[in-house]
Amino acid sequence: MAERIAVTFTLNGEKRSFQVPAGRRLLDLLRDDAGLTGTKEGCGAGECGACTVLLDGRPVTSCLVLAASVEGCEVVTVEGLGGAAGHLHPFQRALVDTGGVQCGFCTPGVAVTGAAIVALDVADPAEQARLLAGNLCRCTGYTKIFAALEAAREARHAK
Amino acid sequence: MPSKRPTARPVEGRRWKVEGPAPTQAVKSRESRVSASPHPAKPARPAPARTTDPGPRTPDPGLGPRTPDPGPLGGRHVRPDATSKVAGLTRYVGDLALPGMLHAALATSKVAAATIAGIDTSAAVAVPDVVSVLTAKDIPGQNLVGVIFTDQPLLVTDRVRMVGDRLAVVAARTPEAAWAAARAVTADLRPLSGVYDPVAAMAPGSPTVHESGNVFKTFRVIRGDLARARKAASVVVEAEYHVGGQDHAYLEPQGCLAIPEGQRITIVASCQCPFYIQHAVARVLGLSLAAVRVEQAPTGGGFGGKEDYPSEPAACAALLAWRTGRPVRLLYHRELDLQVSTKRHAAVVRHRWGADAKGKLCFAEVETIMDAGGYVGLSTVVAERANVSAIGPYDVPVVDVKTHVVYTNNLFGGAYRGFGAPQVTWAAEATLDKLARSLGLDPLEIRRRNVLDARKRVLCTGQKLPGPVLAGEVLERATALAGWEGFKARRPAGDDHLRRGIGVSLVLYGCSLHWGGQKLDRSSAVVILQPDGSVIVRVGLAEIGQGNLTAAQTIAAQALGVDPSMVQVWQPDTTTVGDSGPTVASRGAHMSGMAILDAVARLRTRLDPVAAELLECQPSEVELAGSFARVAGQAGRAVPISRVAAEMASRRIEAISTGWYHPPEREYDPRTGQGAAYEFYALACHVARVAVDPELGLVKVEEVSASHDVGRVIHRDALEGQIQGGIVQAMGWGVSEALPLKDGVLQNPSFTDYVIPTSADVPAIKIDILESDGPGGPYGAKGIGEPSFIPTASAIRNAVCDALGIDVDTLPLTPPTVVAALGDRHPHAWVLEVKR
Numbered sequence: 001m002a003e004r005i006a007v008t009f010t011l012n013g014e015k016r017s018f019q020v021p022a023g024r025r026l027l028d029l030l031r032d033d034a035g036l037t038g039t040k041e042g043c044g045a046g047e048c049g050a051c052t053v054l055l056d057g058r059p060v061t062s063c064l065v066l067a068a069s070v071e072g073c074e075v076v077t078v079e080g081l082g083g084a085a086g087h088l089h090p091f092q093r094a095l096v097d098t099g100g101v102q103c104g105f106c107t108p109g110v111a112v113t114g115a116a117i118v119a120l121d122v123a124d125p126a127e128q129a130r131l132l133a134g135n136l137c138r139c140t141g142y143t144k145i146f147a148a149l150e151a152a153r154e155a156r157h158a159k
Numbered sequence: 160m161p162s163k164r165p166t167a168r169p170v171e172g173r174r175w176k177v178e179g180p181a182p183t184q185a186v187k188s189r190e191s192r193v194s195a196s197p198h199p200a201k202p203a204r205p206a207p208a209r210t211t212d213p214g215p216r217t218p219d220p221g222l223g224p225r226t227p228d229p230g231p232l233g234g235r236h237v238r239p240d241a242t243s244k245v246a247g248l249t250r251y252v253g254d255l256a257l258p259g260m261l262h263a264a265l266a267t268s269k270v271a272a273a274t275i276a277g278i279d280t281s282a283a284v285a286v287p288d289v290v291s292v293l294t295a296k297d298i299p300g301q302n303l304v305g306v307i308f309t310d311q312p313l314l315v316t317d318r319v320r321m322v323g324d325r326l327a328v329v330a331a332r333t334p335e336a337a338w339a340a341a342r343a344v345t346a347d348l349r350p351l352s353g354v355y356d357p358v359a360a361m362a363p364g365s366p367t368v369h370e371s372g373n374v375f376k377t378f379r380v381i382r383g384d385l386a387r388a389r390k391a392a393s394v395v396v397e398a399e400y401h402v403g404g405q406d407h408a409y410l411e412p413q414g415c416l417a418i419p420e421g422q423r424i425t426i427v428a429s430c431q432c433p434f435y436i437q438h439a440v441a442r443v444l445g446l447s448l449a450a451v452r453v454e455q456a457p458t459g460g461g462f463g464g465k466e467d468y469p470s471e472p473a474a475c476a477a478l479l480a481w482r483t484g485r486p487v488r489l490l491y492h493r494e495l496d497l498q499v500s501t502k503r504h505a506a507v508v509r510h511r512w513g514a515d516a517k518g519k520l521c522f523a524e525v526e527t528i529m530d531a532g533g534y535v536g537l538s539t540v541v542a543e544r545a546n547v548s549a550i551g552p553y554d555v556p557v558v559d560v561k562t563h564v565v566y567t568n569n570l571f572g573g574a575y576r577g578f579g580a581p582q583v584t585w586a587a588e589a590t591l592d593k594l595a596r597s598l599g600l601d602p603l604e605i606r607r608r609n610v611l612d613a614r615k616r617v618l619c620t621g622q623k624l625p626g627p628v629l630a631g632e633v634l635e636r637a638t639a640l641a642g643w644e645g646f647k648a649r650r651p652a653g654d655d656h657l658r659r660g661i662g663v664s665l666v667l668y669g670c671s672l673h674w675g676g677q678k679l680d681r682s683s684a685v686v687i688l689q690p691d692g693s694v695i696v697r698v699g700l701a702e703i704g705q706g707n708l709t710a711a712q713t714i715a716a717q718a719l720g721v722d723p724s725m726v727q728v729w730q731p732d733t734t735t736v737g738d739s740g741p742t743v744a745s746r747g748a749h750m751s752g753m754a755i756l757d758a759v760a761r762l763r764t765r766l767d768p769v770a771a772e773l774l775e776c777q778p779s780e781v782e783l784a785g786s787f788a789r790v791a792g793q794a795g796r797a798v799p800i801s802r803v804a805a806e807m808a809s810r811r812i813e814a815i816s817t818g819w820y821h822p823p824e825r826e827y828d829p830r831t832g833q834g835a836a837y838e839f840y841a842l843a844c845h846v847a848r849v850a851v852d853p854e855l856g857l858v859k860v861e862e863v864s865a866s867h868d869v870g871r872v873i874h875r876d877a878l879e880g881q882i883q884g885g886i887v888q889a890m891g892w893g894v895s896e897a898l899p900l901k902d903g904v905l906q907n908p909s910f911t912d913y914v915i916p917t918s919a920d921v922p923a924i925k926i927d928i929l930e931s932d933g934p935g936g937p938y939g940a941k942g943i944g945e946p947s948f949i950p951t952a953s954a955i956r957n958a959v960c961d962a963l964g965i966d967v968d969t970l971p972l973t974p975p976t977v978v979a980a981l982g983d984r985h986p987h988a989w990v991l992e993v994k995r
Contacts, residue, residue, distance in 0.1 A: 037254035038247020040459075042410045043493040047910035050410055078247035092245040096237055099876030102884065103704025104244030105410040105459025111245050126919075133917040136910065138408050138460050139704045140880055141887035142918040 005068040012036075012080025020067045027051045029067040030077055038078040038108045042136070049135030052109035053077045059113045061134070078108035081115050090155050091115045094148035102139030110135045110145060118152045125150075230717040230784065232938060233872040238709045239728065240457070240702065252414040252429050252456040253490050260416075261290055261330040263476050263489035264337035266344035267499060268326060271533070271568035271903025272353030272366070273319040275346055278326050282343040288336035291483050292344070294327045299481065300445030304474060306435055306467045310369060311534040313443055313474050319348060320368055321533030321568055322903050323499025325471075330479040330487050338492075353568035355903055357530040358507055360567050368533060368566035375535050375564040378546035380619050380832030383557030388522035392513025396593045400510070400586040401969045404530070405503035405575060405892045408915045411459020412491040413500060415473045417480035423450035424477055430469040431461040431701050432741040437733045439470035440477045451477075453733045461703035462888070463574035466743050467537050468501045497908035501573025502898060504529040504541055508549075508586035518598050518605045522557035523619075525549040527583055531564050532571040538564045541572065543673045545579025547620050547836045551587045552630040552667035553606075554615040560832065568903045574743060576888065577945045580668065581952060585893075585970060588664040588953035592960065601647065602663055602957060603638055610634060610665065618667070621833040624840060626933020629868040630665060633844040636927045637866035638663060641846035657850040657859070662957025664950035665844045669837025670935075670942045671746040674827035680746075681821035683737035684754035686715065686762055688815075690808035692786075692801025694719060696728040698751040699739025705944050706877030710748035711755060713874050714937050718759040720783030721800055737819070745841075745942025748873055750820065752937030758818025765812050770803045839934035841941040842868040845886070847922075847954035851962045854986050856977030858894045858959055860920075863951060866927040869943055870935035875928075878943055883924050885947025891916045893952030894972045 004019040011034060018033050030036045030053065039062060042050035046064040053062045054076040081089040091114040094100070101107050110132070117131045128149050129142070137145065243249045266283070280292040295302050295314040302316070303309040315324045327344045331337035353368075354360040360373040367373055389395075415428035415436075424444065428436055433453040441451045453473075458465060472489050480487040491500075511524040527545055531538035546562035562579075577584075595605040610630035617623055638644075646661045672680040687695040696715045702708040708728045716723040731739075739750060767778040770788035774781065774796055782791045789797035807814050827834030848862040863886045872878055895914040899906040907913045935941045952970065959972055967980040978985055 031254075036247075037250065040251070040411070041253070042412070042459075043910045045493065045909055045911060048410060048493075078245075082246075088242075088246060095245045096241040099235065099238065099241075099880055101238060101241040101244045102706070102880055103410065103458065103460040104240065104249050105251065107244045108247040111247075129918045129921065133919040136408075136410065136915060136917060138410055138462070138888065138915065139884045141883035141885070141924065142921045143883040143887075143924055144876070144880060145918070146921075 007068050007071050009070045009072060010074040012076055018067070022068060024067040025063055026053070026065040026067045026070060027062040030062060036077050036079050040105055040108055042105065047136070048106070049109040049113065050106050052112045052135060054112055054116060059116045078111050081111060089115050091118050091148060091152040094151040094155065095145065098144045098147040098151055100140060100144035100148040106135060106137045110137060114145070114149055114152070117149060118156060121153065121156070123153070230720065231713050231723045232717045233875060235874070235876045236723045238706065238877070239712050240708055249457045251411055251459055252416050252427055252488070255416055255427060255456070256488070257418065257486040260486040260488055261332060261479065261483060262334040262337045263479050263487050264329045264331070264334070264341035265325050265475060266327040266329065266341040268319040268322060268324040268346070268348065269904070270319060270348060270350065271322050272351040273348035274351060275315060275317050275319060276349055277347040279345045280327055282345065283327065283329060283340040286331070286336055286340040286343055288332040289329060289340045290332065291330040291479055292327055292340060293478060293482060297482060298443055298478060300443045303442060304439050304471050305534065306537060307539060308535045311536070313471065321571060323571070324533070325475065328475045328479055330483055334490070353903060355567055355569055355900065357528045357565040357567050360565050361528065361563065368568060373566045375531060375566060376539055376542070378542050378562040378832065379830065380546055380549070380558055380560035382619055382621060382833065383522070385522060385524070385557055385559050388557035389513060391515060392521040393516045394594060394597045395511060395513040396590050396597065398510045398590055398593060398968060400508040400589060402506045402508060402582045402585055403970050404505040404570065404572070404898045405896050406497055406898065406913060407460070407462040407464030407575060408913070409460025409462060409464055412493055412496040413465070413469060413472050414490040415469065415476050416486060416488045417473070417476035418486045419480040419484055423452070424480065425452045425454065426473050426477060427454045427456050428469050428473050429456050429458045429465060431458070431465040431703050431743065432467070433701065433731050433733050434699070434738045435467060435741060436470050436473045439474050443474040444477055444481055455701045455731045457730065458701065458703045462576045463578060463743065464500055465703065466574040466741055468573060493910065494908045497913060498905050501536060501571045503575035503892070504531065504538065504572035504579070504582065506530065506582040508583060510586060510590045512590045512594060514594050514598065518594070518600050518608045520553055520555045520609050523550055523555045525560045525583065527562045529562065529564055529579070530567050530569055530572055532567060532569050534571060535564065536571060537574045538572050540673070540676060541574065541579040543675050544669070545583045547669065547673070547832060548580040548667070549583040549587060550619040551584060552611050552665050552842055553609040554611050555619060558619040560619070569900055570898065570903070570905060576885070577949045580666065580945070581889070581892070581949045584664065584666055584949050585953040585956060589956060589968065592957045593966065603643055606634055606663065606665065607631065620836050622835045626839065627931050629842050629929060629931060630667070632929060633842050633866040633868055634665060636929065637844035637846045637864050640866065640925050640927050641848060641862065641864035643846060646848070656852070658853055658962040659848065659850050660958040660960070660962025661846065661848050662954045662959070662961055663844065663846045664953035664957065665842070666946055666949040668745070668841045668843070668942070668946040668949060670839055670841055671744050671749060671822065671837065672740070674825050674834065674836050675829065677825065679740035681819070682739040682750035682754040684751065684758045684818040685736055686755065686758040686816050686818065688762060688766070688804050688807065690805050692721065692725060692799065692804040694721065694726045696726055696755060697735045698728065698754060699731055699736040700747040700751040701731050701742040703742065705747060705881060706874060707742065707747040707751060709877050710873045711751045714752040715755050715759065717938070718756055719800070721786050745944040745946065748940060749936030749942055752940065753820035754818040756818065756937055757820055758816045761818065762814070762816035766803060766807065769806050769810070769812065770798065773798045773803060773806060839941065841870070841946045843946040843950055845950040845954040847951065847958040849955060849958040849962055851959055851977065853963060853981065856974035856981070858955070858972050858977065860890050860894070860922040860955055862923040862925065863954065864925040866929060867943065867946060868929045868931055868941070870933065870941035871930055871939040872928060873938070873940050878928065879926055881943045882926050882947040885944070886924055886951045887916050887921055889948045889951035890922065890955060893955045893970060897971050897973055
């Protein structure tokens with residue numbers, strides 16, 4: 001067997017430890033070892049964004065991150081975006097309300113990136129669109145996702 | 160908002176409705192609740208629901224108030240699948256695993272044309288963790304796939320006809336071992352000269368892909384006296400268009416899971432057509448249809464790419480599961496998916512169209528050559544639609560259309576959103592603009608002079624368009640929305656060096672299946688009323704993101720008078736409903752909905768008497784609305800539907816009902832292309848505004864305005880989502896998604912190099928929805944999935960040509976294509992001139 005590396009990090013708010021082969025991708029650790037299948041693989045090359053997770057608060061494509069490299073980091077997946085189980089992040093709720101979901105396969109990655117965009121409080125629609133450009137969606141034409149970004153931003157300001 | 164919005168006016172004694180306040184006239188009585196008819200009577204239309212303010216309810220004047228409540232139809236309630244999808248809880252097939260499950264991989268040919276002298280699997284078998292490596296000799300049933308013509312082996316034996324032909328299949332304990340073993344399969348392939356150009360493939364002496372010859376079939380439309388019409392024309396345009404293919408680029412690659420259980424098998428698949436897979440797996444394993452159960456997994460996009468193709472991976476996984484006795488999951492990686500799955504057909508379209516001096520079309524000759532690739536697959540179905548769509552919604556008295564399906568050693572042509580119609584529409588709309596230019600007419604004006612309308616309603620097939628003909632309406636509304644007249648009067652200069660243009664395109668879309676596919680055009684539904692008043696609905700049409708669950712839920716809730724949240728529509732499963740044909744051709748909501756309405760009508764033959772007893776009225780007086788059964792016209796005499804359901808349960812009354820629907824038989828002559836190709840049609844018009852960089856040839860689509868005749872809105876968010884998604888996907892096809900091939904090998908099988916639109920590319924999208932009375936599906940709704948796609952790319956093409964003052968007759972309009980089309984008009988052409 002290939003040599004395994006111990007890695008400990010915070011996953012959706014919980015401290016977790018795994019033994020992983022050196023070449024294991026964070027995506028596989030999340031899906032196969034941690035059982036968090038919400039994070040999807042659409043291309044395996046960092047192009048489609050379906051595997052996006054937050055790594056120390058920044059959206060990354062987990063297919064391009066080595067699992068062993070997240071030692072001590074904080075990782076949030078789509079399942080952990082809303083905090084406690086069963087809770088949705090305001091952007092996830094906005095996606096539901098604006099109809100920004102169709103086939104749903106890009107949606108976990110869109111939700112994660114969108115949550116990060118909402119956190120940045122970007123007001124310019126063109127800048128929002130640019131920040132979302134790492135997440136491909138083939139169904140929606142993005143228009144209702146933009147609406148969800150705006151709705152979530154407004155909800156944030158209404159607080 | 161359009162500057163000049165047309166107002167509603169009577170069309171042939173009927174009224175079509177425009178968006179606006181709810182109509183005040185009472186809804187007419189729904190007389191018949193047909194119980195066992197294959198053609199359930201369409202219920203009267205309720206007033207469209209409004210999301211924000213439903214407006215004042217009009218008191219019923221007693222005309223027959225069977226559906227007095229607006230209900231969810233036309234509203235925006237939350238999609239039933241949205242919450243689990245945003246939470247990451249929806250389980251796609253790649254998220255399913257079973258104890259002991261094996262992982263499958265495919266050994267595929269990397270060359271497109273060869274004979275096979277031998278296949279050696281010994282190195283593959285030796286890879287650690289490999290459990291099984293199978294070739295064609297291991298197939299217990301027939302080594303054949305293919306929906307219509309079985310010209311394609313599941314595993315090749317003697318000949319390779321395209322890249323991706325399967326040599327062997329592998330099952331291993333890990334996906335890594337499976338793919339390593341697949342790579343270790345070696346084949347002794349003797350190269351053959353292939354044919355990679357469909358036009359060349361038609362020529363005598365060309366290498367043949369199948370012994371029967373390369374021209375598989377030619378479809379025709381023949382109408383009128385061509386020789387005479389040619390003489391009458393004062394302007395004739397001849398053109399040859401090269402229209403490229405497209406990959407579906409669904410975000411979820413192909414995948415399936417096969418679970419054997421003794422003498423039968425379950426397949427869970429990402430797919431559009433579970434019944435196709437059922438047939439394919441039964442054929443390959445030599446099983447009865449009843450021994451093959453196919454569940455549609457939640458599916459991450461389809462667009463046609465998961466119509467016929469998933470039968471192939473499913474049959475591979477089924478074969479491995481059958482031989483190993485263990486569950487087997489097969490997941491494609493993106494590169495393989497792009498390289499081997501079906502594509503939109505690349506096509507060459509030749510035109511000779513003539514018009515008189517006033518711009519009235521006299522005749523249209525069209526010859527379309529569709530590149531089928533190595534196997535026919537669904538190419539005949541695609542060509543059948545291209546054939547009758549070649550003229551568009553225009554009144555042309557004389558028509559001569561030839562549509563050829565041609566084998567090559569290129570990628571596998573298959574179904575893709577609009578199938579055949581986008582290619583021919585792109586050409587037709589380009590030719591109209593050329594004719595307009597020759598005649599000094601505005602592109603809008605030439606369309607005004609030729610669109611079908613209430614008086615001129617005969618299609619190129621001779622079919623008389625039923626219902627209101629709204630071609631002129633969608634044309635006026637979309638161009639008004641886009642500010643066509645203003646743009647033409649004062650072309651925006653912009654503060655940059657970009658050139659701006661505007662272009663328009665129409666589409667006439669035949670909803671559901673062509674006459675040639677009539678035998679598949681039926682649909683089944685099951686409705687089960689639970690004792691608590693909630694409702695289970697099963698249909699045979701698939702949810703692939705387009706919103707079929709939402710549509711089915713809305714229609715069932717509307718018909719039963721309950722809140723949509725009380726209706727659960729579960730994914731299709733071939734053991735729960737009858738074969739409902741494929742989820743294609745914008746027929747999902749239409750065919751599911753009609754079967755649901757039939758099931759509800761049959762259920763009410765048992766429900767209404769129980770409700771009537773509780774209400775102390777006649778069964779014929781019972782109406783269902785607002786979660787109540789009530790006495791028609793007496794809102795105060797009501798009982799909750801949940802109470803009726805409980806009463807049915809306690810009396811042991813059958814609360815499950817089946818529904819069935821098929822459209823009426825139609826007449827059509829395939830030799831002449833004359834007859835009723837489709838039951839009814841949807842019309843749409845898109846207008847694109849573009850900015851083109853004349854140096855780089857880079858096209859930026861700034862805005863698309865869309866007007867659609869949808870019949871009736873079922874779910875407004877889903878409808879808008881289809882239009883927005885269709886426009887952006889079509890923009891990708893029109894400007895960036897090239898499929899370069901070298902000897903049949905795709906040169907850009909990655910999302911790095913195959914460029915689909917991102918969020919940063921999205922144009923402003925303006926939508927105008929036109930509801931109308933006339934033939935349609937449930938509540939009069941027409942399909943939207945494909946009409947939303949078809950006119951965009953042609954509108955963009957025409958806008959680019961308007962901006963640059965040139966013709967671009969090759970799709971996609973990538974920078975090199977645009978620069979090449981500019982030729983001497985390129986800003987730096989003088990450099991080349993000096994060099995010469």
